[in-house]
Amino acid sequence: MSRRPSKPAGTGPSKPTVSVCRGCCCGTAKIPGVDHAGQLARLREGAGGAATVRAVKCLDACEHGNVVVVQPSAEGRLAGGRPVWLGLVNDPRAVADIAAWAGAGGPGVAEPPEILDLYAFSPSRRVRAGLDD
Secondary structure, eight states: OOOOOOOTTSSSSSEEEEEEEOHHHHHHHTSOOOOOOHHHHHHHHHHHSSSEEESSSOOOOOGGOOOOEOOOOOHHTTTTOOOOOEEEOHHHHHHHHHHHHHHOOTTTTTTOOGGGGGGGGGOHHHHHHHHOO
């Protein structure tokens, strides 16, 4: 089995990154009743510049749409934080909780609101690896 070289601990972005899937299903009419553009705007506004919020192409976890991945900052990685995959993020309250958590430092720095445990899932290794490409 081949392994990609991992980044040295403590390297990486200075703030958490929130990757919002906007591919074939997430962010489209396939998930009705959600203001997808508004969701992205609320994440950016709620994080207040303390986290990078970006729209990404399909994360290949369509059964969990809308998918959001909160990745730790370099400081968060040093503290043991790892990317957290959240699915079925279709409720404005969940969006607000994600934004507040990322704005407070995200994985490894700030404790996530307990309610986000209900949204967390583990994608396949292939899918997780695609986020770093």
